[in-house]
Amino acid sequence: MESGIVFNIQKFSIHDGPGIRTNVFLKGCPLRCLWCHNPEGLESYPEVEFEGSKCIGCGACGICEQGCHSFTEEKGHIYNRTDCVRCGKCLDFCPAAALKFAGTTQTVDEVMTKVMADKPFYDKSGGGMTLSGGEPLYQPAFALALLKEAKNRGLHTAVETSGFASEAVFTSILPYTDLLLLDYKVTGEENHKKYTGVPQAPILANVERADAAGVDMVLRCPLIPGINMEEEHYRAIAALADKYDHIIRVDLEPYHTLGTGKLSRLGKADGFMAEMPEKDLMEQIRQQIQSYCTKPVAVS
DSSP states (O other): OEEEEEEEEEEOOOOSSSSSEEEEEEOOSSOOOOTTTTGOOOOOOEEEEOOOGGOOOGGGGGGOTTTTTTETTTEEEEETTTOOOOHHHHHHHHOOEEEEEEEEEEHHHHHHHHHHHHHHHHHHOOOEEEEESSSSGSHHHHHHHHHHHHHHHTOEEEEOOOOOHHHHHHHHHHHGEEEEEEEESSSSHHHHHHHSOOOOOOHHHHHHHHHTTOOOEEEEEEEOOTTSSSSHHHHHHHHHHHOOOOOOEEEEOOOHHHHHHHHTTTTTOOOOOOOOHHHHHHHHHHHHHHHOOOSSSEEE
């Protein structure tokens, strides 16, 4: 039975494909976008999250055989990640859930049992299962097995992806995918590599492959102050949307700061920070892009 690492299963989602959906978040991503809002999905292995505000100072985490937890009057609970082997013992003993895993190994059957619990809602709303991440195609065999099983059980399937995958991996999922929620992050090869860590050309090639296969796509375009909120990028979004028949819509996604708290819980330094775009500004940009584009443009 195929298995993989999942860091969240989010039920009753209404923004990641049609109808009511269950989102399955797979761990691991080859991109390193400065503004990432799911940093717990970047690494391919389970990580320990520590939320100090929940800690009640009971000392139960002292069960740790590596001695990774200590307490001082000045600093309170100190978690030594350097020596941590991520065995999970301290998590089992923490009564306040201040320590938890970001990522657990699950089989296809375990995931689908959770997904299928809400099938009546999918049937009434036209919903289904959405794979997200991280980058779901970073676990290609697991993602493909989940999509195949979802289709076997009569579900609508969507994949939220950067599109950065080999031709073999990307084309393998297309027969089992009803909708691609495809990120279009930055325009231009140099800027794309600078801000995401990977080239853009393989992504654009996969957009063309999806269109040729007849798979509907929604372009998801994060707008990040100081990085891509400029005329050239707006025109490129519109041009890409109009180039392919199976790109059905453009969704603009304003930058937000939700990832910063997650970085702290993972023991990582704060990442990119900027002012969140105001609603009025997002509407102005939407209208601007819509003036260049024949496809519908919306703000998420």
